Amino acid sequence: MVRAWYMDEDLSVDQRKEHQLDPPMPVSLDELREKSGVLHWKLNADTYEEDGELEKIRNERGYSYTDVIEISKDKLPNYEEKIKTFFQEHLHSDEEIRFVLAGSGYFDVRDCHDKWIRIEVAKGDLLVLPAGIYHRFTLDEQNYIKAMRLFVGEPV
Template sequence: MSLEAWYMDSSDEDQRKPHKLNPNQPVTLDELKTLGVYYWKLNADIYETDPDLEQIRKEQGYSYMDIITIHKDKLPNYEEKLKMFFEEHLHLDDEIRYILDGRAYFDVRDKEDRWIRISMSKGDLITLPAGIYHRFTLDETNYTKAMRLFVGEPVWKAYNRPADDFDIQRHRNAGH
């Protein structure tokens, strides 16, 4: 089973619903790659000792790792955090997330500024390139456990849209 992604409708319904268009407009892994979004499927049951994960971390230089559990009983300031994650933003570093349990959505903007929703479940590892506008939400199961990976020290700084004064954003928009 590979990753499922689709163009989103513009309804204001609960952000945790799928928001598929009717008819659905799927987005392929190749289309995601053109945006700089990369995907691996791993065995999350063995994440602590997984040689495939180890290999990816070595190749990509993901030296730092931590784990976040997003659930109302586990995450302090759960509601505020969810709101914050769902604010459209970008980072000056790649964002790497590996879903160890549960489900979640990453929404990213395509080159025409349309939202693509990426459905993530256990075993999905995804990298979003620096400078891409994105947001994150749980689905209706309201639970996920994710590994966050970084090159070097973790950088938590998010720049909410509009963040057009960054070189990285101009560079992306110039079609590179």
């Protein structure tokens, strides 16, 4: 199950660490949706092609295009450069949709009060970041994630 929490902003510590506050301030899925608009589903990453759950969500939300990205030193060309790019705060005019097929990582999103919430994603998590939300991504200390990217229409 996805976990989320308000994070410290000490960037002198490795970005792949949890960055929990002391004491920790967890964020429930309901709070995450209310404060940031982020949506989450837990799917079976081993059976999604047969069980119809992902297909149902794709049809309901209009996700017509997918591709798969693997992020690791061995799989991603220009790995170090890409990792730095992913961790730069940015936003998109469309939703950002990711279904984790293997591995794990963190999406950081700004809440409605401009505070960072760290969202830990792992195998089976489907996450939808709303259009216009400031966010960034980093791997965790496992240094590997394989995720399906979903889009409304083909990405440009």
